[in-house]
Amino acid sequence: MRIALVATCLGDAMFPQAPRATVELLERLGHEVVFPAEQTCCGQAHVNTGYLDMALPLVRHHVDVFTGAADVVVAPSGSCVGCVRHQHAMVARRGGDEGLARAAEDLAGRTYELSELLVDVLGVTDVGAYYPHRVTYHPTCHSLRMLRVGDKPLRLLRAVRGLTLTELPDAEVCCGFGGTFAVKNAETSTAMLADKMANVLSTHAEVCTAGDTSCLMHIGGGLSRLRSGVRTVHLAEILASTEDAPRVPDAIMSEAR
Amino acid sequence: MTTTDLGMPTVASDPHGHLRGTETFPVAAHRALADTQLRQNLGHATRTIRAKRAAVVGEVDDWEELRRAGECLKADVMARLPELLEQLEASVTARGGVVHWARDAQEANRIVVDLVRQTGADEVVKVKSMATQETGLNEALGEAGIAALETDLAELIVQLSDDRPSHFLVPAIHRNRSEIRDIFLREMPDVDPDLTDEPRKLAMAARAHLRRKFLSATVGISGVNFAVADSGTISVVESEGNGRMCLTLPDTLITVMGVEKIVPTWSDLEVFLQLLPRSSTGERMNPYTSTWSGVTPGDGPQTFHLVLLDNGRSNVLASPDGRQALHCIRCSACLNVCPVYERAGGHAYGSIYPGPIGAVLSPQLTGISGPDDVNASLPYASSLCGACFDACPVRIDIPHLLVQQRAAAIDAHTRPTAQDVAMRAAAAAMATPGRFSLAERVVKLGRLLGRSGRIRSVPGPGAAAWFGARDMPPPPAETFREWWARTRGGS
Numbered sequence: 070m071r072i073a074l075v076a077t078c079l080g081d082a083m084f085p086q087a088p089r090a091t092v093e094l095l096e097r098l099g100h101e102v103v104f105p106a107e108q109t110c111c112g113q114a115h116v117n118t119g120y121l122d123m124a125l126p127l128v129r130h131h132v133d134v135f136t137g138a139a140d141v142v143v144a145p146s147g148s149c150v151g152c153v154r155h156q157h158a159m160v161a162r163r164g165g166d167e168g169l170a171r172a173a174e175d176l177a178g179r180t181y182e183l184s185e186l187l188v189d190v191l192g193v194t195d196v197g198a199y200y201p202h203r204v205t206y207h208p209t210c211h212s213l214r215m216l217r218v219g220d221k222p223l224r225l226l227r228a229v230r231g232l233t234l235t236e237l238p239d240a241e242v243c244c245g246f247g248g249t250f251a252v253k254n255a256e257t258s259t260a261m262l263a264d265k266m267a268n269v270l271s272t273h274a275e276v277c278t279a280g281d282t283s284c285l286m287h288i289g290g291g292l293s294r295l296r297s298g299v300r301t302v303h304l305a306e307i308l309a310s311t312e313d314a315p316r317v318p319d320a321i322m323s324e325a326r
Numbered sequence: 327m328t329t330t331d332l333g334m335p336t337v338a339s340d341p342h343g344h345l346r347g348t349e350t351f352p353v354a355a356h357r358a359l360a361d362t363q364l365r366q367n368l369g370h371a372t373r374t375i376r377a378k379r380a381a382v383v384g385e386v387d388d389w390e391e392l393r394r395a396g397e398c399l400k401a402d403v404m405a406r407l408p409e410l411l412e413q414l415e416a417s418v419t420a421r422g423g424v425v426h427w428a429r430d431a432q433e434a435n436r437i438v439v440d441l442v443r444q445t446g447a448d449e450v451v452k453v454k455s456m457a458t459q460e461t462g463l464n465e466a467l468g469e470a471g472i473a474a475l476e477t478d479l480a481e482l483i484v485q486l487s488d489d490r491p492s493h494f495l496v497p498a499i500h501r502n503r504s505e506i507r508d509i510f511l512r513e514m515p516d517v518d519p520d521l522t523d524e525p526r527k528l529a530m531a532a533r534a535h536l537r538r539k540f541l542s543a544t545v546g547i548s549g550v551n552f553a554v555a556d557s558g559t560i561s562v563v564e565s566e567g568n569g570r571m572c573l574t575l576p577d578t579l580i581t582v583m584g585v586e587k588i589v590p591t592w593s594d595l596e597v598f599l600q601l602l603p604r605s606s607t608g609e610r611m612n613p614y615t616s617t618w619s620g621v622t623p624g625d626g627p628q629t630f631h632l633v634l635l636d637n638g639r640s641n642v643l644a645s646p647d648g649r650q651a652l653h654c655i656r657c658s659a660c661l662n663v664c665p666v667y668e669r670a671g672g673h674a675y676g677s678i679y680p681g682p683i684g685a686v687l688s689p690q691l692t693g694i695s696g697p698d699d700v701n702a703s704l705p706y707a708s709s710l711c712g713a714c715f716d717a718c719p720v721r722i723d724i725p726h727l728l729v730q731q732r733a734a735a736i737d738a739h740t741r742p743t744a745q746d747v748a749m750r751a752a753a754a755a756m757a758t759p760g761r762f763s764l765a766e767r768v769v770k771l772g773r774l775l776g777r778s779g780r781i782r783s784v785p786g787p788g789a790a791a792w793f794g795a796r797d798m799p800p801p802p803a804e805t806f807r808e809w810w811a812r813t814r815g816g817s
Binding site: 076109121 | 351352355356359365665666669670705706707708709710711712713715716726729731732733734735736745749750752753755756757758759762765766769780782788791792794795796797798799801802804805806807809810811814
């Protein structure tokens, strides 16, 4: 299948591990990945901070870039896909552009978060991955409650050879990131992060994984500040790791980079 | 969606009532977050009530259908609110009640004070009511020399300690039982000095304190859970029986209701009386459901007044999206599941309506007056995690309303803020691929800060908020698009 990749602005500029792993995983599974180079950002930060007028050109740009790119679009981010699926048409309609709203809805119907693409569209749960580490999974809010990905990421993780999955207590509670919430209400955000980190540490996992780089940046940033030794790694990186080309969990906040 | 034109929408005015605090949410939350006792009390209470709710909601096979029924009934009510209100007025009047219309908090308070004065009473007993907390009725009665006694146990605790409620259902949720014992010992005359913090002993002390007042009061004041338009029936649901006392013993009953509390027919109660107790107290059914229609000779209050309160609700109704906030049945499920509420507590919201629903209702009721309006900070008091929507028994899309109210807060900017400038610059860079690549190259300069493998601080006020508790990795040596171009030869 020909699949267009939304690298996400954060993934492109700051955390290229996740989109790179997505490309390598999908190619390994025999699919063709295209990267429309004109892409920038889905506009989520603007939308969720309330800058709906400013987000309109970003929505238009995203729709223009991806509409003809491929039949199916994937992003290794629950919140970016959540924005595309639940907010792009709203922004367009608010801006009075019904044509754009319809085009955004059409594109949204073909845009998937990585675990949705793998399980629902490509029909695989065992992607042939190998990752001999103790891992706990944080289901990010937008994956869980906006996209309703359910247990798809867990089914994918359970099929990974060598991986020991440990259950995260209070997993469904927000980590406290919330985009600009993390700085506009930094103290409340940090209080939520403290509880999430305590739960992560209670699992004795080496790695905390999730489907959103932004939440991992927040959780990983806190775990790094504590010098906890627990790494945050995107789900795509675990699924891309194989016995022939194992990935060591050195992704975010590593001394070795 | 249909729109209902009520003429020029009014917003709630400030000097009266409790819809706006004096500090922004982050400032108020700063104090609450440092209060370890408060954090313990709230964490314990919300965990307990979340588990109870989850258990009783899980027993109902058609819970999702019930939620949809509640949502549709409320949408219907909002679409024809003027018609239903007139029908309610006619049916209450036909059954011997007197209906009053109040534009705002001041008008509602004046109507109630005048009605109490006409009875000659200098003391009233009150059923727990959000509407009268909203209008600041107790203060207005006090200024008129009328003592208002709260009879709900938690509301009594709040009143005795000269405090403010911090939750719809459990207004003293921020207190634990030893704090409550201390309040009773300090403020209750004739209390047993050996009072312990055993819940049963505390309830008995409150009961002894209140019983005398129930028997002597001639005026009762209540709010409304549901008002049935076609029969003129008013309903109040409660757990303690204090409401039943206030609604039946006094000779005069004055009831204040927000205009959105209406349901079209008696049979609609079937839906809401299943949704409300399971969502609020986590009970299958609340212990007391009182319903009354006007006046019944020889049975209960012989004079009944119903005060219909707008106080900004027509402003909310005028917004096709925002009016969903009026669907709220004040169950407080969204407060109990909200990770922000659990940590910052109800007082941090300033308004009497805290939590996720308060964060979208309060700024709509008051309007947002400008960039310095403290209520403009409320829609940002959320990580948009969506737990509130899942818990809401009438499916109010609170995350969507939070985003809409954030947009309203930004529309109220009379001058560009630093955030406006930064977001505009970011939007300009992101709308153009060339500029986006340039911005990425600027980001890469951050590698200079992260030579030790992690960045621990960066100059600037916004950065300080992040780096107070979180590191950041240095930007990568190679962006994704550079890697793609190198390994896949461009797009």
